[in-house]
Structures are given as structure tokens and as C-alpha cells.
Amino acid sequence: MTADSNAPVPVWTLATEDVSVPDVLGDEGMTPARLAELRTALATLAAAPIATLEAHPMSTRRDRNGGIALHAASPLAQQLSQLVTQTAKSASPTLNAASSGEVLYRMVVPAKVAAEVGKGLVRPMAAKGVAGGIRSALVNSSGVTSHAAFVPVAGKAAAAGAVGGSAATAGVAAAGAGALTVAAPLVLMAVAVGVSAHADQQRQKSIERITDLLEQLHEDKLDAERSELDGCRDAIDKATSILLDQGRLGLSLGLDSAVHAIGKAMEQTRRRLGKWQEALDKLPDGPVEVGALTKAFPGIDEDGGAFRAHLELARLVIALKRRVLVLQAVEHAQLEGGNHPFKTFIRSLKEDERRVDELESGITSVLHRLSTLEVKRSGGFLSVVVTPGEVDHLLTTAYRLRALGDGLDVGLHQADVAIEIERSRDGSLVVFPAEAA
Known part of the structure; x- marks a missing residue:
């Protein structure tokens, strides 16, 4: 649950390769529905997988029993910290979601990439009663709690570390058009931990x-x-x-x-x-x-x-x-x-x-x-x-x-996959099971 439903929320577009796409996001705020539309457009236009990453301040925590805990020195924690640090200069001060020290990151991976990761890992689970609703920590019993505008963070700052390399050591790097940030290891590790938690x-x-x-x-x-x-x-x-x-x-x-x-x-x-x-x-x-x-x-x-x-x-x-x-x-x-x-x-x-x-x-x-x-x-x-x-x-x-037929996913299409990550003040993480966005 977010601490302030009216606060602007930063969102990054993360590419797994150095690709060039039209700047469909721009730099203005957008609604969750608009972000979902643009995410679909990016997935269609780009030759390489593109994910989005949101950063929400937290006021309450989820039950951690269902997640996988990672230390602050883990590759995923380091990748997240590096991304935020390297793009801080290009972001508005009002988008400092980490000022409280506790952040809920939410990565959404396009459906066509999710299908490559495995149709059995994550099945469609649409939020009932909320058209296009944001699930899990952003939803309470009364419905969607976050109505904030999502503001793109441009990946224009020069980043330390290589684009490639192993998933444990590579960093993030700025890409060209479309304010994309090349962060293959970050996407890889988030997907790996999220689907592992789901399994x-x-x-x-x-x-x-x-x-x-x-x-x-x-x-x-x-x-x-x-x-x-x-x-x-x-x-x-x-x-x-x-x-x-x-x-x-x-x-x-x-x-x-x-x-x-x-x-x-x-x-x-x-x-x-x-x-x-x-x-x-x-x-x-x-x-x-x-x-x-x-x-x-x-x-x-x-x-x-x-x-x-x-x-x-x-x-x-x-x-x-x-x-x-x-x-x-x-x-x-x-x-x-x-x-x-x-x-x-x-x-x-x-x-x-x-x-x-x-x-x-x-x-x-x-x-x-x-x-x-x-x-x-x-x-x-x-x-x-x-x-x-x-x-x-x-x-x-x-x-x-x-x-016996209840809950079978016969004929259902693969949905976008959402992976939620709670970051504590000490930099440690809890990654929750991946689920359909």
C-alpha cells in the first residue's frame, strides 16, 4: 500500500539490450491505464524485451512468508540501488520514492517475454471487481489504493558498469532514444527470484x-x-x-x-x-x-x-x-x-x-x-x-x-507478469511470487 495516493510515482523503462524505439512515454505524468497501453506499445515496437519498474513509498508491509529474502549485497539489491543512483540526476526531486528508506518496487514484464519464461510459471489471475486493477500490495479490501500519476525517469545519466557480463556483476547503462535504461541483469535477477518464489x-x-x-x-x-x-x-x-x-x-x-x-x-x-x-x-x-x-x-x-x-x-x-x-x-x-x-x-x-x-x-x-x-x-x-x-x-x-475443472487455464492467454520487491532501510529485499499483472 502506498503512503500517499496522490504522490507522483517514478517509472523506469528497462531494456535487456541496447535498442532504439520511439519515445512513446515522454516526460509527462500518466495514469495506470495509460502506462499499461504504452507498455504494450513498447513490447511491440522493441526488438528486445522491455520491462517497466515503478517505485512506491510504503506505509505497510506484506506478510513476508510467501517471498524470498535477499541481503543488501545480493546482485538484485545492488542493481536496484545502482539504477536509482545513476538516474537520480535526471529525475525530479518530487520523485524521490526512496526518501523514506522503504520502497515497494514493482516490475512488470511483457506478456510475450513472460511466455518465453514459461507458461506454467505464472498463470493469469485478473483482479476481480477492479478493471485493470493493480494487484497485491497496491490493492486493499476497498479496491485500488494508488491513483498516482506515473512519471517516466529518463536514463540519460552515464552509468557505471558494463551492459553485459554475468548476472551478478553487470551494471546498468543508458540507451539512446525513448529514455530506455539497459539493465539486462536487473531484469534477469528480478524475473528469476520472482518465478522461483512463485514455484x-x-x-x-x-x-x-x-x-x-x-x-x-x-x-x-x-x-x-x-x-x-x-x-x-x-x-x-x-x-x-x-x-x-x-x-x-x-x-x-x-x-x-x-x-x-x-x-x-x-x-x-x-x-x-x-x-x-x-x-x-x-x-x-x-x-x-x-x-x-x-x-x-x-x-x-x-x-x-x-x-x-x-x-x-x-x-x-x-x-x-x-x-x-x-x-x-x-x-x-x-x-x-x-x-x-x-x-x-x-x-x-x-x-x-x-x-x-x-x-x-x-x-x-x-x-x-x-x-x-x-x-x-x-x-x-x-x-x-x-x-x-x-x-x-x-x-x-x-x-x-x-x-476438477476449476482453475484450469485451458485456452487462457499469457498475461503480463508483475514482480513486487520490498526494499528495507538497510538495503535488504523481499521478492514476492510473480503473478499476472
């Missing part, structure tokens, strides 16, 4: 649901599978700290054992998906008997059935795999160096991500098909005696099948 958020949700399911099932084999996967968290958290907080190179190799366990679980999930797809193909056209459905998908008609436990395990392994892929992509971008770290990051991520996307898409397709099934009582419609218990079971099963 861990999905992991935590899956763990909570699996725990509840296994308490009902008492399945030792599934419990051991869950424990092995959740045991990967320490190695992943350690690698996250090394790569994103300290910026060291090559130390994510400590993920070897975790990657092996996740790889085995991915193959197990693929086998289960294949069985689900085969079972669906064998079901007859038209209404399906409940008995035939539960034989193909054990426990699908129950709150804590085996099918639902397998489904949550699949979601858990996908969330873990996506987080590992982000870390590996950051490491590759750092090791390769050069002048295009963001391109290296995207390329590395896409090489390994296709199979994960295919797996998740397959699961989504199965759930969609199950949610559209019509069911009938076992024995068919011609049975004379129908007990109240059978009617209740039939209705409950139908409702549970429909619920």
Missing part, C-alpha cells in the same frame, strides 16, 4: 494438500514418495541462496541429489499420466458408470482418494522441477557471461522446460476431460431399485468431477 509457493500449497490426503489414506508408499520430494527443499533453498543472494558461480551443483530425486518423480508422474490417458480413452461414450470410473481412477469419488494424492504429487514435482530449472538457467547465464545474459537465461530455461510444459498440459487435459464426464449409477438406468445412498453418491461424484 515455491506452488510447492507449499501441494505439500499442505498432500499431507491432508495422506493422513486419510495411510499409504506408506505415497508418504515415502512425498517425503523424498519434500526433502529436496533444503538443497534447492541452499542453491537459491548461493545463486540469487550471494551471486557466486557454479555452486548450484549441490543440487545433484535433489535433481536426481525430482527426475525419478517426473518419470513416475509421466507413467501415471499415461495410465490416466489410456483409462480415459477406454471409457465408453456418453454417461459412464460410477463403478467403471472408480476402477479406472481409484478414489476419484472420495475426498482423500489415491487419484487425488497422485495428482497433488504431480503438482509438487512440477513445482520443484520448475524452481530447479530457474536456478540452472541463472547459473548458465552467469557462467557464459557475454553481452546478452537475459538471452542466455531464456534459452537455457526453454531447452529443459518443454517436457515440463508437456507434462503439465497433459495433466490439465486429463482433468478437463474428467470434469466434463457424465456419470450414471452402476447397473445402468434400468435398475428398478434406487436407494437414497446411491443417489447421494452419484450426485457427490458428479460435483467432484466438475470441481
Whole structure:
């Protein structure tokens, strides 16, 4: 939440390469709706990814449990400080959002770039009841709290540091037309931490649901599978700290054992998906008997059935795999160096991500098909005696099948991605899960 809803808010346009585009932003204030329109125009006109970064003073903090904390010496914290310092001379004194020492930064990455980062990392989540509303820390229970004008900050000052180099060491640099600031490492690190936080958020949700399911099932084999996967968290958290907080190179190799366990679980999930797809193909056209459905998908008609436990395990392994892929992509971008770290990051991520996307898409397709099934009582419609218990079971099963389709992103377009970063007085950061803008 912003401290003063009438205060002007500075906004930077950040390019990942040295590109030239028309100056569509200008230097006058603009509304959030106008900024969104111009952001779309920049994404269309520019040959390289362009993000926007806003800086809001804070009066209240969000619950930090869902974010990733980074020290003041982390690459992302240093990049933010350098950007603000190098562009301070070209900004109006009234735009000093950091005067309070605590700032909420909000980076918005264009949809076409978000799609390259991965369709499974961030799904569209439009703010309900607020057309074009700004989500999360800028929205309270009564709606949008920030009505400030956004004022562009020109990247005209000469900046220290190279444009390229590793994500840990490169700085920002001024670009030519359009008041763009070349800051590939800043965008890279913000995206990496934001999507890593998002993947861990999905992991935590899956763990909570699996725990509840296994308490009902008492399945030792599934419990051991869950424990092995959740045991990967320490190695992943350690690698996250090394790569994103300290910026060291090559130390994510400590993920070897975790990657092996996740790889085995991915193959197990693929086998289960294949069985689900085969079972669906064998079901007859038209209404399906409940008995035939539960034989193909054990426990699908129950709150804590085996099918639902397998489904949550699949979601858990996908969330873990996506987080590992982000870390590996950051490491590759750092090791390769050069002048295009963001391109290296995207390329590395896409090489390994296709199979994960295919797996998740397959699961989504199965759930969609199950949610559209019509069911009938076992024995068919011609049975004379129908007990109240059978009617209740039939209705409950139908409702549970429909619920499987809730929240599926079938046919939805990738949205712009917003990443919110809280900066404390000591320079430390908390980066919250990336979500659709």
C-alpha cells in the first residue's frame, strides 16, 4: 500500500539490450491505464524485451512468508540501488520514492517475454471487481489504493558498469532514444527470484494438500514418495541462496541429489499420466458408470482418494522441477557471461522446460476431460431399485468431477507478469511470487 495516493510515482523503462524505439512515454505524468497501453506499445515496437519498474513509498508491509529474502549485497539489491543512483540526476526531486528508506518496487514484464519464461510459471489471475486493477500490495479490501500519476525517469545519466557480463556483476547503462535504461541483469535477477518464489509457493500449497490426503489414506508408499520430494527443499533453498543472494558461480551443483530425486518423480508422474490417458480413452461414450470410473481412477469419488494424492504429487514435482530449472538457467547465464545474459537465461530455461510444459498440459487435459464426464449409477438406468445412498453418491461424484475443472487455464492467454520487491532501510529485499499483472 502506498503512503500517499496522490504522490507522483517514478517509472523506469528497462531494456535487456541496447535498442532504439520511439519515445512513446515522454516526460509527462500518466495514469495506470495509460502506462499499461504504452507498455504494450513498447513490447511491440522493441526488438528486445522491455520491462517497466515503478517505485512506491510504503506505509505497510506484506506478510513476508510467501517471498524470498535477499541481503543488501545480493546482485538484485545492488542493481536496484545502482539504477536509482545513476538516474537520480535526471529525475525530479518530487520523485524521490526512496526518501523514506522503504520502497515497494514493482516490475512488470511483457506478456510475450513472460511466455518465453514459461507458461506454467505464472498463470493469469485478473483482479476481480477492479478493471485493470493493480494487484497485491497496491490493492486493499476497498479496491485500488494508488491513483498516482506515473512519471517516466529518463536514463540519460552515464552509468557505471558494463551492459553485459554475468548476472551478478553487470551494471546498468543508458540507451539512446525513448529514455530506455539497459539493465539486462536487473531484469534477469528480478524475473528469476520472482518465478522461483512463485514455484515455491506452488510447492507449499501441494505439500499442505498432500499431507491432508495422506493422513486419510495411510499409504506408506505415497508418504515415502512425498517425503523424498519434500526433502529436496533444503538443497534447492541452499542453491537459491548461493545463486540469487550471494551471486557466486557454479555452486548450484549441490543440487545433484535433489535433481536426481525430482527426475525419478517426473518419470513416475509421466507413467501415471499415461495410465490416466489410456483409462480415459477406454471409457465408453456418453454417461459412464460410477463403478467403471472408480476402477479406472481409484478414489476419484472420495475426498482423500489415491487419484487425488497422485495428482497433488504431480503438482509438487512440477513445482520443484520448475524452481530447479530457474536456478540452472541463472547459473548458465552467469557462467557464459557475454553481452546478452537475459538471452542466455531464456534459452537455457526453454531447452529443459518443454517436457515440463508437456507434462503439465497433459495433466490439465486429463482433468478437463474428467470434469466434463457424465456419470450414471452402476447397473445402468434400468435398475428398478434406487436407494437414497446411491443417489447421494452419484450426485457427490458428479460435483467432484466438475470441481476438477476449476482453475484450469485451458485456452487462457499469457498475461503480463508483475514482480513486487520490498526494499528495507538497510538495503535488504523481499521478492514476492510473480503473478499476472
